[in-house]
Amino acid sequence: MNSSNRITGVLSPVVTPFKADLSPDAAKLVSICKWLISQDVGLAVFGTNSEANSLSVGEKITLMNALAEAGIPGQRMMPGTGCCALTDTVELTRHAMKIGAGGVLMLPPFYYKGVSDDGLFASYSEVIQRVGDARLKIYVYHIPQVSNVPITLSLIERLITEYPGTIAGVKDSSGDWNNTKAMLEQFQPRGFDVFAGSESFLLATMRAGGVGSITAMGNANPGPIARLAREWQNSDADAQQEKLNLVRNTYSKFPVIPALKAVIAHYSGDAEWATVRPPLVKLTGEQSKSLVQMLDAIGFTMPGLK
Numbered sequence: 001m002n003s004s005n006r007i008t009g010v011l012s013p014v015v016t017p018f019k020a021d022l023s024p025d026a027a028k029l030v031s032i033c034k035w036l037i038s039q040d041v042g043l044a045v046f047g048t049n050s051e052a053n054s055l056s057v058g059e060k061i062t063l064m065n066a067l068a069e070a071g072i073p074g075q076r077m078m079p080g081t082g083c084c085a086l087t088d089t090v091e092l093t094r095h096a097m098k099i100g101a102g103g104v105l106m107l108p109p110f111y112y113k114g115v116s117d118d119g120l121f122a123s124y125s126e127v128i129q130r131v132g133d134a135r136l137k138i139y140v141y142h143i144p145q146v147s148n149v150p151i152t153l154s155l156i157e158r159l160i161t162e163y164p165g166t167i168a169g170v171k172d173s174s175g176d177w178n179n180t181k182a183m184l185e186q187f188q189p190r191g192f193d194v195f196a197g198s199e200s201f202l203l204a205t206m207r208a209g210g211v212g213s214i215t216a217m218g219n220a221n222p223g224p225i226a227r228l229a230r231e232w233q234n235s236d237a238d239a240q241q242e243k244l245n246l247v248r249n250t251y252s253k254f255p256v257i258p259a260l261k262a263v264i265a266h267y268s269g270d271a272e273w274a275t276v277r278p279p280l281v282k283l284t285g286e287q288s289k290s291l292v293q294m295l296d297a298i299g300f301t302m303p304g305l306k
Contacts, residue, residue: 006137006168006193007078007102008211010202010226012036012218013047015260016055016063018275024059026066028273032219032264033072035305039222040230043072044105046080046092048143048173049216049257054277057088061095074100078214082107082141086123090130103137103168105214110147117155124159128166137168143197144174153182160192171214173197177204184208199225200248203241206232219260221247223303250294254287255280262288263295267302 014036017028033043045067046052046060055063064079081092081104089106096104106127108120128136140159142151151170159167169192172180180201184194188209196205196213202225205213212229221244228240251259258276262283265273274282283291 005075005102006211007042007075008193009040009042009229010199010212010218010222011042011044011078011195011214012222013044013049013052013080013214013216015219015257015264016045016050016052017273018277020272020275022275022277024055024063025272026063028270029063030066030070030072031306033067034070036218036222037072037076038304040226041218041222042076042078042102043067044078044080044171044214044218047105047214048080048146049219049260050080051257051277051280052080054280057083057091060092064095064099064101068099075102077101078103078105078139080105080107080141082109084109084111086126089127093127093131093136094133097131097133097135103139105139105141105171107141107143107147108149108151110149113148115149117152117158120149120151120155121158121162124167125162128163136166138163138166139169139171139193139195140167142170142172142174142179146173150174153186156183156187156192160187160190165191167192169193169195169211171195171197177201180205180210181208184210198248199228199244202228202244203232203237216256216260217244217248217251220251220263220302221300246298247295247300250291250298250300253294254283254291258283259291262291263302264305266292267305 017025079096083089140151144150194210199215202213
């Protein structure tokens with residue numbers, strides 16, 4: 001964390017464990033969050049790879065409370081609070097502030113076609129005003145290939161001009177390095193923090209003035225990713241990046257959320273971890289076996305996972 005007490009480094013959009021009846025398993029979530037923190041990785045609970053849009057507002061609030069009651073520091077959390085409905089976003093964001101979250105990761109309202117920057121500005125503005133909390137730090141979430149609603153450079157300009165400090169940064173999951181680079185060049189000098197949406201871009205992002213990565217692979221490979229975020233100026237940084245890419249490329253041969261959960265199930269010895277909520281489908285036994293064999297072949301481990 002930097003001197004302004006903002007979240008930096010690597011965060012994981014923490015996978016959400018489900019019981020056999022598909023209800024969230026708070027105890028397992030607490031356990032994996034404690035493990036991630038032990039690996040120097042922060043917690044972007046209710047991110048894309050958390051199956052966030054398969055969870056209700058009430059379920060998310062219950063899980064946030066469970067994490068807070070377990071003593072997990074709010075400053076290590078950046079819950080995803082962006083929903084289609086303005087009132088849902090406000091309720092979740094208020095609750096994130098109640099548990100002392102260091103920031104919130106906020107999708108734009110999605111589903112509608114052709115949403116204008118004016119409409120998105122009004123949406124973020126309304127949330128900020130309704131939450132009404134000086135501690136609020138919003139990290140806007142740019143993932144247009146999923147949301148179909150881009151966070152444009154001109155929208156960021158308007159938001160940070162109107163709400164400096166409150167609009168604290170971005171997770172850029174576009175997969176377009178030129179877009180990330182433009183965000184860094186235009187807004188990083190003004191105190192706007194840029195997180196790469198994939199550790200594939202972590203080294204390039206750090207070298208260009210970014211603050212870290214919020215990445216699915218933070219669930220699976222947290223220690224080595226966090227190490228590169230700390231050691232990006234070291235002479236072996238490029239070699240570290242190549243090893244991270246190798247792990248990511250192995251996972252990418254399978255649907256990412258079921259793959260992450262299958263591997264956690266394998267290394268934790270808890271088969272229930274493989275459960276996903278419909279419409280997602282867990283990996284078949286053959287797929288899981290194949291993925292684990294590929295990971296074993298490149299020396300992959302998950303040390304300390306229980």
